[in-house]
Amino acid sequence: MQAFEYGLYIHVPFCKSRCTYCDFVSYTDFSLVKEYFEAVKIELEMWSKELEMPKVTSIYVGGGTPSDVDFEYLSEILLEVEKLFALDNPEITVEINPKCSFIEKLAESKVNRISVGLQAADDNVLKKVKRRHSVSDFKKTWEIVCKYFENTNVDFIVGLPAESDLTILNNIEIVRTYKPKHVAVYVLEKENDIRKTLEDEAVCERYERFLQALEEMGYVRYEISNFSLPGYECKHNMKYWKNENYVGVGVSAGGHIGFTRYVNTKDLKLYIKMMKAGKHPYEYYQQNDPFQEAKETIFMGLRIAEGVDLEKIKKLLPELNVRNLVEGLYDFVEFDEKHLRLSKKGMNQSGWVIGEIVRRLNDHRFGMGGDRR
Numbered sequence: 001m002q003a004f005e006y007g008l009y010i011h012v013p014f015c016k017s018r019c020t021y022c023d024f025v026s027y028t029d030f031s032l033v034k035e036y037f038e039a040v041k042i043e044l045e046m047w048s049k050e051l052e053m054p055k056v057t058s059i060y061v062g063g064g065t066p067s068d069v070d071f072e073y074l075s076e077i078l079l080e081v082e083k084l085f086a087l088d089n090p091e092i093t094v095e096i097n098p099k100c101s102f103i104e105k106l107a108e109s110k111v112n113r114i115s116v117g118l119q120a121a122d123d124n125v126l127k128k129v130k131r132r133h134s135v136s137d138f139k140k141t142w143e144i145v146c147k148y149f150e151n152t153n154v155d156f157i158v159g160l161p162a163e164s165d166l167t168i169l170n171n172i173e174i175v176r177t178y179k180p181k182h183v184a185v186y187v188l189e190k191e192n193d194i195r196k197t198l199e200d201e202a203v204c205e206r207y208e209r210f211l212q213a214l215e216e217m218g219y220v221r222y223e224i225s226n227f228s229l230p231g232y233e234c235k236h237n238m239k240y241w242k243n244e245n246y247v248g249v250g251v252s253a254g255g256h257i258g259f260t261r262y263v264n265t266k267d268l269k270l271y272i273k274m275m276k277a278g279k280h281p282y283e284y285y286q287q288n289d290p291f292q293e294a295k296e297t298i299f300m301g302l303r304i305a306e307g308v309d310l311e312k313i314k315k316l317l318p319e320l321n322v323r324n325l326v327e328g329l330y331d332f333v334e335f336d337e338k339h340l341r342l343s344k345k346g347m348n349q350s351g352w353v354i355g356e357i358v359r360r361l362n363d364h365r366f367g368m369g370g371d372r373r
């Protein structure tokens with residue numbers, strides 16, 4: 001029987017304090033940590049029974065701040081995954097705060113990729129947004145991370161309060177000096193709209209300067225916000241962008257299995273209660289039809305430099321004419337028989353280009369006599 005490949009995401013929804021800009025699901029009350037991890041084990045077991053021949057090829061432990069809970073919780077969960085699923089040489093990433101105190105222990109476990117959230121190499125910015133670490137904490141931690149891990153990522157955010165040109169120069173210097181294999185650069189969204197942030201000319205210029213420096217240092221922009229040295233793309237995140245199979249476990253985690261998409265509840269207590277009752281804690285559950293599946297595949301696939309796999313789209317939506325779909329957008333997209341992707345110009349204006357393509361897809365659906373979505 002054929003085994004199916006899955007990515008596995010495990011959400012750790014706890015942070016010792018909240019950053020001002022955060023819109024992730026995380027709790028500062030740690031009183032339910034033990035019960036939470038027991039509940040996560042139940043959810044893992046449920047999925048291990050429900051999935052057909054699952055083979056896990058990537059694991060991502062994110063948050064929240066996984067390094068804010070005791071190492072034993074993470075270790076137990078990873079052992080549980082090993083017990084329940086067939087693992088196929090998985091990439092195993094754990095997100096850590098620069099104040100993480102158990103890097104050596106992570107190295108002794110099967111974790112093989114570390115992602116450090118620095119966000120800005122500027123103490124004024126870090127203080128302003130209430131991060132709990134300084135730039136020097138990052139530098140000390142990085143020395144230890146590098147001793148044990150080859151595959152590393154540093155997260156940055158551009159557009160944070162108190163940021164200046166110097167912040168970006170410092171960010172560039174950090175990358176030049178410490179040479180992570182992977183760098184993620186997000187733009188802080190103003191009122192949930194990246195365009196509003198990028199309308200700020202100074203932020204836009206700083207963002208472009210950072211991106212240009214990364215490219216000059218040999219980093220390849222393989223996704224709108226993600227850069228890596230060749231061969232160090234994040235395998236787990238690629239599953240999201242290629243709309244492949246992944247299971248999300250824990251509060252607010254989402255999954256995509258075949259044509260099914262779900263998102264778990266954000267409510268910690270409800271999550272624990274549902275798991276104790278042996279029920280999936282869905283907040284959202286949707287069985288996609290081929291159109292919806294194709295739309296999601298295009299929407300996500302346009303984020304990566306490799307582009308959307310048009311063979312996959314043809315199987316889902318044989319009547320779709322790609323040339324018509326992108327008519328008039330030729331400056332912003334490139335396509336051949338196999339892939340549709342954003343051009344460099346399109347990547348820099350990805351928000352509206354992808355939005356426009358999705359709008360046209362919806363019209364196409366309308367023209368075929370289906371519902372407008």
Ligand code: SF4
Pocket residue numbers: 014015017018019021022023024026063064065
């Ligand atoms: S550490 Fe991350 S998840 Fe926690 S509050 Fe800050 S931004 Fe949010």
